[in-house]
Amino acid sequence: MSKEHTTTKDSQQSSIDLASALIKRGELVQARDLLSRRIINAPDDYKARLLLRESFLQPGTDSDHGTGEKSCPCCNNSFSFFLPGGPSFRPDACCPACESLERHRFLCLILERLLPATTADASMIHVAPEQSLSPILREKLNNRYFTIDRFADADIQCDLCLMPFGTDSIELFMANHVLEHVKDDRLAMREIRRILKPKGRALLQVPLDHTLSTTQEAPEGATHEDLLRLFGQDDHVRQYGTDFKDRLEQSGFTVREHTCFNTVTPKDIKTYGLHKDEIVWEAIKA
Ligand SMILES: [Zn+2]
Structure with a gap:
């Protein structure tokens, strides 16, 4: 050396x-x-x-x-700046205290508004739970909060397309950056709708290409190398375009889009370190 x-x-x-x-x-x-x-x-x-x-x-x-100057709604700490974060270490992305990224912080702000509107005994399912969000939700909802994952540690290990919950049984469902990994996402959407109570809602986030009007699916037999080349990640099976909302509506949901433009102020975007293109889809079972 x-x-x-x-x-x-x-x-x-x-x-x-x-x-x-x-x-x-x-x-x-x-x-x-x-x-x-x-x-x-x-x-x-x-x-x-x-x-x-x-x-x-x-x-x-x-x-x-x-x-x-900067503040994280997930852990309530404040800082002079956020750290580089994400796979490419983009600047101003990651909370130094809880490691939340822009999308987690945006979702946390949305949850702060939506959670009080749910009934006091509401149950919630959180798929592939993020560490920056899960502890907050567990504390708020206690034994009415369940995490699920197909492979990783969770309260219940199960497939998103076949969940062990009764029809019309859950008030709130959340899956962030999950559907782009699921082979039959329309089946998953129908399964989410099945378990939700009437007026129940699913909060969903997916990586979206705003320049793509039609979602691009992986070709049959695509290898991991193909997926990496096409979608930037070898475990993504599609790139969602702006028709993501249509897919949810076709699966029977009424959809509301929460964006930085209709939800927070320009000052909030700076303070909370949000990405201005971020969207949270609120899919409501009619
Ligand atoms: Zn934080």
Whole structure:
């Protein structure tokens, strides 16, 4: 190993050690500043990311979260900036404390408005639960909140197209960035509609290409390499276009689109670090 490489590694380790010591002494502003600068320069520095996240779990530090220009509705912390996030580490994307991305924060704002409107004993199903949202919902809804996933850890392991819930049994359903993975998404939409109570609603998010008017399906027999080339991810089986809403309506839902334009102010977009093209579809069982 070259001397230069060893020195860089040593200095990286020493700044982690320094940040750890600062956190232990309660000097959180300095520790967070040091760690944030490291992460901006090297977004894949997961050691620094973990330590920064831990700094927000320190007890008795509520008023010590930076300048407060940015704020996360998922964890209620505020910061001077968001960190790079997502697969390509896009700037201003990720909450330093709870790792929420733009779409999670937008959804959290929508949920804040919609949850009080549901009945006090409403049940909710959350598919492939996001860590930045699931704990909040579990705390709010307690034993009326269930997570489901086909492969990963969840309250119930099941397929979205065949769920072990009665017809007309659930008030609220949520699946974010899930349907683009499901081979027969129309079957999944019908199954979601089946389990919802009349007037029950599904909150859905999918990656959408706003320039595409017709959803593009994977060709029969497409390999993982084909999917990666076509859709940018080897486990996506389609690219949704602006006809996503039509698909929901064809599956029997009344659909309301929540966008940054009809839901939040330009100031909110800046403060909460939202993506202006983000949409949450609220599919209501008529
Ligand atoms: Zn957060």
